[in-house]
Amino acid sequence: MDITTVWEDLAWEQGGKIVYLILDGLGGLPDPEQGGTELQVAHTPHLDQLAQSSSCGLLEMVGPGITPGSGPGHLTLFGYDPLQYRIGRGVLAALGIGFDLKPGDIAARVNFATLDSAGKVCDRRAGRIATDDNQQICQRIREQVNLAVDYYFETVSEHRAVLVLRGTGLRGEIQDTDPQQTGRSPLPPKAQHPEAEQTAAHVGAFLEQVQRILNHEESANTILLRGFEQYQPLPSLVDRFKLRGICLADYPMYRGVSRLIGMDVPPPPGGLQGRFEGLKHHYGADYDFYFLHVKQSDSRGEDSDFEAKVAAIEAFDQLLPIALSLNPEVLVVASDHSTPATMGQHSWHPVPVLIHSPYVRADPVKHFDEFACLQGSLGQRPGLDLMGLALAHAGRLKKYGA
Amino acid sequence: MDITTVWEDLAWEQGGKIVYLILDGLGGLPDPEQGGTELQVAHTPHLDQLAQSSSCGLLEMVGPGITPGSGPGHLTLFGYDPLQYRIGRGVLAALGIGFDLKPGDIAARVNFATLDSAGKVCDRRAGRIATDDNQQICQRIREQVNLAVDYYFETVSEHRAVLVLRGTGLRGEIQDTDPQQTGRSPLPPKAQHPEAEQTAAHVGAFLEQVQRILNHEESANTILLRGFEQYQPLPSLVDRFKLRGICLADYPMYRGVSRLIGMDVPPPPGGLQGRFEGLKHHYGADYDFYFLHVKQSDSRGEDSDFEAKVAAIEAFDQLLPIALSLNPEVLVVASDHSTPATMGQHSWHPVPVLIHSPYVRADPVKHFDEFACLQGSLGQRPGLDLMGLALAHAGRLKKYGA
Numbered sequence: 154m155d156i157t158t159v160w161e162d163l164a165w166e167q168g169g170k171i172v173y174l175i176l177d178g179l180g181g182l183p184d185p186e187q188g189g190t191e192l193q194v195a196h197t198p199h200l201d202q203l204a205q206s207s208s209c210g211l212l213e214m215v216g217p218g219i220t221p222g223s224g225p226g227h228l229t230l231f232g233y234d235p236l237q238y239r240i241g242r243g244v245l246a247a248l249g250i251g252f253d254l255k256p257g258d259i260a261a262r263v264n265f266a267t268l269d270s271a272g273k274v275c276d277r278r279a280g281r282i283a284t285d286d287n288q289q290i291c292q293r294i295r296e297q298v299n300l301a302v303d304y305y306f307e308t309v310s311e312h313r314a315v316l317v318l319r320g321t322g323l324r325g326e327i328q329d330t331d332p333q334q335t336g337r338s339p340l341p342p343k344a345q346h347p348e349a350e351q352t353a354a355h356v357g358a359f360l361e362q363v364q365r366i367l368n369h370e371e372s373a374n375t376i377l378l379r380g381f382e383q384y385q386p387l388p389s390l391v392d393r394f395k396l397r398g399i400c401l402a403d404y405p406m407y408r409g410v411s412r413l414i415g416m417d418v419p420p421p422p423g424g425l426q427g428r429f430e431g432l433k434h435h436y437g438a439d440y441d442f443y444f445l446h447v448k449q450s451d452s453r454g455e456d457s458d459f460e461a462k463v464a465a466i467e468a469f470d471q472l473l474p475i476a477l478s479l480n481p482e483v484l485v486v487a488s489d490h491s492t493p494a495t496m497g498q499h500s501w502h503p504v505p506v507l508i509h510s511p512y513v514r515a516d517p518v519k520h521f522d523e524f525a526c527l528q529g530s531l532g533q534r535p536g537l538d539l540m541g542l543a544l545a546h547a548g549r550l551k552k553y554g555a
Numbered sequence: 556m557d558i559t560t561v562w563e564d565l566a567w568e569q570g571g572k573i574v575y576l577i578l579d580g581l582g583g584l585p586d587p588e589q590g591g592t593e594l595q596v597a598h599t600p601h602l603d604q605l606a607q608s609s610s611c612g613l614l615e616m617v618g619p620g621i622t623p624g625s626g627p628g629h630l631t632l633f634g635y636d637p638l639q640y641r642i643g644r645g646v647l648a649a650l651g652i653g654f655d656l657k658p659g660d661i662a663a664r665v666n667f668a669t670l671d672s673a674g675k676v677c678d679r680r681a682g683r684i685a686t687d688d689n690q691q692i693c694q695r696i697r698e699q700v701n702l703a704v705d706y707y708f709e710t711v712s713e714h715r716a717v718l719v720l721r722g723t724g725l726r727g728e729i730q731d732t733d734p735q736q737t738g739r740s741p742l743p744p745k746a747q748h749p750e751a752e753q754t755a756a757h758v759g760a761f762l763e764q765v766q767r768i769l770n771h772e773e774s775a776n777t778i779l780l781r782g783f784e785q786y787q788p789l790p791s792l793v794d795r796f797k798l799r800g801i802c803l804a805d806y807p808m809y810r811g812v813s814r815l816i817g818m819d820v821p822p823p824p825g826g827l828q829g830r831f832e833g834l835k836h837h838y839g840a841d842y843d844f845y846f847l848h849v850k851q852s853d854s855r856g857e858d859s860d861f862e863a864k865v866a867a868i869e870a871f872d873q874l875l876p877i878a879l880s881l882n883p884e885v886l887v888v889a890s891d892h893s894t895p896a897t898m899g900q901h902s903w904h905p906v907p908v909l910i911h912s913p914y915v916r917a918d919p920v921k922h923f924d925e926f927a928c929l930q931g932s933l934g935q936r937p938g939l940d941l942m943g944l945a946l947a948h949a950g951r952l953k954k955y956g957a
Binding site: 160163512514530532538540541544546555 | 935
């Protein structure tokens with residue numbers, strides 16, 4: 154039996170508040186030249202002090218050897234088994250711009266891109282065109298393209314947009330048209346399931362009309378589609394765990410995941426300090442669960458910029474006292490996956506985690522990093538465990554059986 | 556596949572004896588004023604010496620964040636997944652007084668309680684009436700109440716009793732009548748399943764007649780029912796693991812769980828020393844599995860009495876040499892859940908465990924407590940693992956495959 158359904162049965166409206174501070178891509182690998190991992194090298198006096206009165210450990214997200222994308226990583230943190238709850242990037246991107254998806258809608262991510270004279274992709278991001286230009290092109294497309302089903306074509310930012318198809322009988326099993334590499338031609342929007350043929354035909358008609366409109370553009374002279382998915386809303390945090398949640402994140406992806414599980418997602422506050430102040434501002438009677446997201450630890454890891462990732466961690470540490478001052482019953486510091494700067498990409502390595510509450514078995518871990526946390530009282534365990542532990546420490550789970 | 560069914564397939568009659576010494580609610584939390592957890596503070600020379608030649612670790616009972624009741628906690632220790640084998644308090648209470656439940660019987664826990672003049676519950680325990688008074692009232696009820704099905708109404712102790720209904724077509728899905736709080740009226744015995752309507756009617760008729768009998772009582776002027784459950788015996792320890800078991804416990808709940816899985820449950824020996832001597836007395840050819848239960852570690856934890864819990868642990872430690880003198884092939888010291896004195900209730904925190912046998916990978920753990928055991932060779936693992944490890948160390952599991 155799935156343990157998360159036991160948490161659902163035991164959750165009640167009583168108990169304390171839970172604050173999740175999620176540093177995206179936090180886990181790292183030792184860089185011999187730097188003398189340790191990003192977390193080991195970073196100067197983090199507040200995190201370290203917090204660790205000393207917390208339960209520490211390591212979370213293996215999704216499963217051993219699995220490198221999680223941002224969606225599955227966050228779903229795991231929120232207590233949604235990503236092997237059971239699958240969501241595509243298209244759905245996430247649409248949710249992230251606040252698009253009001255309806256059950257059954259098909260969403261896909263769009264990149265404006267550049268084709269060379271031979272029809273091969275030479276820039277998958279069309280020189281990262283300005284968001285303004287993106288908006289103008291989107292408007293032209295909306296004015297000129299006609300389909301047999303309703304569609305929505307919306308700017309995200311820079312070269313990114315979202316396509317949504319709405320109608321009866323649509324299916325999400327459509328192959329990406331994005332070849333993922335330059336020097337190749339875009340792929341056809343092939344149906345990957347017999348019942349998706351009609352949807353593939355709509356996408357084909359869309360692409361044909363769009364191509365005529367973009368042919369004379371200089372950089373954004375084509376679009377690439379990927380991550381087709383049919384939207385089915387997930388059971389909410391309230392339904393499952395009796396948690397009224399709020400998201401403090403500025404990136405569409407994380408706002409999208411949060412909206413998908415029924416959290417409130419207020420307009421993005423400016424910068425990391427703005428988000429910490431937003432946490433303080435919204436902290437109160439209306440919510441039980443607060444999710445604050447830090448993107449820079451992941452972005453700088455993906456840039457292979459060890460020092461910049463260290464700096465991002467240190468910037469977080471400087472703001473941590475704002476969260477501590479709220480004195481929530483449960484404060485969690487964790488991550489959705491590792492992004493070691495030495496690799497420049499997401500990885501499967503477990504991520505450090507700490508839980509702070511009056512009911513923790515505070516352990517001897519004195520520095521919050523990948524190695525010290527091995528000695529922590531949470532041990533090394535599946536990422537999905539975190540939500541159950543957070544609920545328990547907040548007094549939000551009744552006793553099981555008599 | 557459920558690993559416990561693999562143990563079932565591999566278990567044979569050969570092998571050594573297994574002794575389980577279970578300190579109820581043993582796990583604790585650090586109390587800053589006391590300088591550690593109950594186990595860290597307790598002076599336990601025999602346990603510590605035993606730990607040095609044992610495999611140590613921590614067990615997470617039922618699942619992460621789950622606070623187990625006594626039933627699920629013990630079932631887990633015995634190798635019965637409590638998410639699969641569910642038993643209610645009513646069934647446990649009936650088994651605990653030695654009542655001979657038949658398959659299909661419906662059992663419920665009973666509290667004698669006090670109603671005020673407005674019909675609201677003002678004391679859920681009727682001032683903890685004397686067991687003698689309880690017995691007299693029960694007898695009057697048995698003499699005067701007539702139902703269309705057979706019923707049994709038996710004293711447990713103080714304000715507690717048990718109701719059993721026996722007949723065809725009965726169902727256990729009946730709502731508690733106990734409102735769980737004072738200042739509220741008792742609830743009706745509502746059917747929570749269409750097929751339980753008839754059973755609910757029998758319970759309603761019973762309550763109506765009982766109320767007429769109790770109306771003139773001073774304190775025990777009503778009864779509250781909870782934990783309705785239909786009795787289905789579980790497969791026994793012999794059936795599953797080829798273990799002939801004996802229980803040395805004095806509390807009904809633990810005697811009930813033991814009976815439920817087919818253990819012999821001799822009359823309760825007096826006191827903890829009596830149980831240890833009972834262990835010695837019964838140790839021999841007739842049994843393979845010995846379960847000795849210590850209640851005081853849990854009771855004193857629930858009292859929030861740190862020092863008394865420490866004393867209960869120390870009293871156990873003093874008697875431990877009696878069990879050691881039997882030199883069983885496998886000696887286990889463990890617990891069904893944590894009951895930190897700082898919380899005064901059951902909790903989800905993992906419990907320390909040790910396995911002593913000639914075949915352990917003895918580890919460097921020198922003191923048996925929640926933190927030292929983190930370094931043990933058993934690691935931190937699900938509580939359900941314990942029975943498989945005990946069987947293996949006793950030589951009671953054949954090789955898997957060729």
